[in-house]
Amino acid sequence: MIQDNNLKKLFIKEALGNKSYLSYRTDLVLSKVLISFAVFIIIYFIYPDFIAAILVGTLAFSIITLINKLNIDNKNKTGEELLLKRTKRNYFLSKIEEINIDDFELLIRFFFHEEGYRSIVKKGRGLYLGEKEGYITCIKIFKLHKGIEVEKLDIRSLLNYMAQRNIRKGFLVTTTDLSEDAKNLLEKFHGEFQLTVIDIDGLYDLADKHKMLPEDSFYYNKIAAEDIKKEKIPVKENVVNINKLSLYMPAALFFYISSILLPHNKILVYISYYFIILSIISAGYFLKTKYKGE
Known part of the structure; x- marks a missing residue:
């Protein structure tokens, strides 16, 4: 640490x-x-x-x-x-x-090679086939801009490709989210195809696993x-805070009661006044900022 x-x-x-x-x-x-x-x-x-x-x-x-x-x-x-x-x-x-799309696809191929996949060949735009333990696996790569989702049409095309070649296992690598329709389509064919989605968190885990991070x-x-x-x-955001009332008010009450029980100790009543003032200021500041925002 x-x-x-x-x-x-x-x-x-x-x-x-x-x-x-x-x-x-x-x-x-x-x-x-x-x-x-x-x-x-x-x-x-x-x-x-x-x-x-x-x-x-x-x-x-x-x-x-x-x-x-x-x-x-x-x-x-x-x-x-x-x-x-x-x-x-x-x-x-x-x-x-x-990084550009070519370097991104090269990185994905490296990850799969490190995971034991061999004979990785490109079959189309962002589409690869790889072999592991005698089974062919489909790898589809999407590098999209932030806010652009993988759509249902993309998933349908991938599933059709896999079905035509009798491929049951595949990976969908994406830097963004899937649309709700795309997720529903994947769920619908979950029993027929073993399609694993690798998102940005999954890519990060792979990079960390294979010691590629600084x-x-x-x-x-x-x-x-x-x-x-x-x-x-600002300090006032820490001291003058409506959430502090749960601490200031009990403190004011405690020191005020203590000043009554110990009348010879004048400092206690001044401490209670201090917390009362803080409570009033905190409540006032909260109301001011609330109505000012409205």
């Missing part, structure tokens, strides 16, 4: 999905403080011993810190796997889009370089 702190932050962001990194870390810290302080209050009222309450509260703080670290490490590992795989796939897809260090450098170009999210 990579030890670079900037990359770790990116990995955690990937694991978090839509939730921001700063918001996630802020929630962890705030939750840790609230729980530790709650433990301190409970112990202090059960056993009116300030030192004992401080020790137990500190112990709770340390335990929660350890748990949070384990959770962060887990998200770091999960995010690294997700981001690395996504970056690899996007890089592979960009290279596939760049080393991981290449992708880590690419991830780091792309992050520099990204626009930073």
Whole structure:
């Protein structure tokens, strides 16, 4: 696992999905403080011993810190796997889009050769026949622009070709999706023909399997370089957020009640005011952006 702190932050962001990194870390810290302080209050009222309450509260703080670290490490590992795989796939897809049809067909022939197919000969536009273990296999290749689907007519022509030559097994290699009609036609003749669709994900798996992708260090450098170009999210989007109300309001209530139970500790009531103000600002900012968008 990579030890670079900037990359770790990116990995955690990937694991978090839509939730921001700063918001996630802020929630962890705030939750840790609230729980530790709650433990301190409970112990202090059960056993009116300030030192004992401080020790137990500190112990709770340390335990929660350890748990949070384990959770962060887990998200770091999960995010690294997700981001690395996504970056690899996007890089592979960009290279596939760049090459011409002749080079693409050459790549597909290489894949099938590596999978044990021999005597691969071209029989038409994007159409090949190959032999493996004494059986003839049909290979149809479609390299289409993004948004253009493989149509029902394409599938019908391929099935007719296979039927006329008594070929029961085939592969349909495509860089795009199949139309619904094409999928339905394949499903209809599923019992007669063993036709396997290899999409862009399948091609990526083959490239990865046969060691055709760059080393991981290449992708880590690419991830780091792309992050520099990204626009930073304003801090207010992390702090002033309607989703924070579920944390701010209980915190305000907790510290306000604590200030009543411990009237000599004035700082508690100021902390409760702080969270009340944050709650009001968050709700106001949400309403403002909502009606402004409408």
